[in-house]
Amino acid sequence: MPEEFKAGCQRPSIVKNQEDVQKDSVQVAEIIKEESMIKVGKPAPDFTAPGFFEGKFANFSLSEYLGQWVVLCFYPGDFTFV
């Protein structure tokens, strides 16, 4: 379940996998480069990100939505017109 967090003065940080934290930045950069080739028929990279939903701030993981269809949409920014 999404874990609610208290709104502080700092931006909530992206939660990284324990595995990733241990790798040095060069390796992480290589992994990101490799995995940025999204392919149909292959697993969607999992992530945990802070979000706003139903009046609350919480951390959401893609893996929590296994068993459901997910539409993951990226967009340039809040208050943009399109």
Next chain:
Amino acid sequence: MSVDSVFVHKVWNDQELSKMIGKNIPFPMLSDGGGNIGKLYGIYDEEGGVETRGRFLIDPDGIVQGFEVLTPPVGRNVSETLRQIQAFQLVREAKGAEATPSGWRPGKKTLKPGPDLVGNVWKEWKVSEAFDE
């Protein structure tokens, strides 16, 4: 998901989006400060420091079934996204026994792949069916 903070998401929901739809946004508005998730999905624009309009359809097993990426000034077609989900749900249910031809939408005929269909699609499907009207 965008690079905006959750605070900006809240204000956008409260001040504008909820007024468009008469209720709160019914899905999580996610924050990707720094664009790390956007980079993972290959849609982050390093120059602009923002995400481009990437849209990914992910099935119940966590597998990417489709995606679309647009530059910022052109909006998405939500009906087309819904149509694709309906088509993916149908073929998943049929376990390979049915396929949805170009222009398929719920109610239109599907195709049954197999030896008998080879070279005979022209008998089963007309080009006009690729279009909505």
